[in-house]
Amino acid sequence: KQEVTQIPAALSVPEGENLVLNCSFTDSAIYNLQWFRQDPGKGLTSLLLIQSSQREQTSGRLNASLDKSSGRSTLYIAASQPGDSATYLCAVRNNAGNMLTFGGGTRLMVKP
Amino acid sequence: EAGVVQSPRYKIIEKKQPVAFWCNPISGHNTLYWYRQNLGQGPELLIRYENEEAVDDSQLPKDRFSAERLKGVDSTLKIQPAELGDSAVYLCASSLDRRTEDTQYFGPGTRLTVL
Numbered sequence: 001k002q003e004v005t006q007i008p009a010a011l012s013v014p015e016g017e018n019l020v021l022n023c024s025f026t027d028s029a030i031y032n033l034q035w036f037r038q039d040p041g042k043g044l045t046s047l048l049l050i051q052s053s054q055r056e057q058t059s060g061r062l063n064a065s066l067d068k069s070s071g072r073s074t075l076y077i078a079a080s081q082p083g084d085s086a087t088y089l090c091a092v093r094n095n096a097g098n099m100l101t102f103g104g105g106t107r108l109m110v111k112p
Numbered sequence: 113e114a115g116v117v118q119s120p121r122y123k124i125i126e127k128k129q130p131v132a133f134w135c136n137p138i139s140g141h142n143t144l145y146w147y148r149q150n151l152g153q154g155p156e157l158l159i160r161y162e163n164e165e166a167v168d169d170s171q172l173p174k175d176r177f178s179a180e181r182l183k184g185v186d187s188t189l190k191i192q193p194a195e196l197g198d199s200a201v202y203l204c205a206s207s208l209d210r211r212t213e214d215t216q217y218f219g220p221g222t223r224l225t226v227l
């Protein structure tokens with residue numbers, strides 16, 4: 001059974017800092033990995049999707065990397081802003097089906 | 113384009129009462145998912161529909177939970193009777209079809225509190 005772990009569970013940084021969120025998964029037989037953002041009281045918004053054959057994806061100040069063999073992904077946020085404050089979730093989709101397995105999330109607070 | 117719509121947004125009930133959640137997916141999306149998200153955790157899949165057929169319901173507690181997707185569009189998730197441990201956010205998502213590369217679009221969720 002796939003298990004996804006995110007570290008740290010919570011993070012508080014001053015505005016402007018570069019930061020890294022970590023995600024690890026136990027079964028490397030994945031189709032893709034996705035990073036989501038969740039604001040309080042709202043649903044999930046997809047940020048980046050990395051196919052199993054890819055090593056990284058970039059969107060604006062966000063960069064996600066994937067090392068499938070070691071079961072790890074990182075989300076890099078450059079020059080963080082207060083508007084980046086949210087919970088960030090990673091999810092993997094396994095070869096065995098269409099199901100997404102989520103990590104527990106990292107709650108990010110960026111202080112002005 | 114309208115996103116995934118869910119109602120109600122919040123629901124407070126006493127234990128042993130029934131409750132129902134409604135989801136309207138994005139127009140044209142054949143696949144619909146119901147997830148449960150406990151506080152401080154990631155969402156967990158309860159059931160997935162391909163059109164009107166439930167194709168993955170292995171995580172749905174069938175003794176008290178039921179779901180339907182009549183006509184392959186809107187869906188309803190029901191709990192009867194509710195227990196204290198059912199307090200969570202219930203998220204609905206939809207995707208164009210079941211291909212693994214398809215992005216799932218999530219609704220805002222229904223926050224259930226069972227007293």
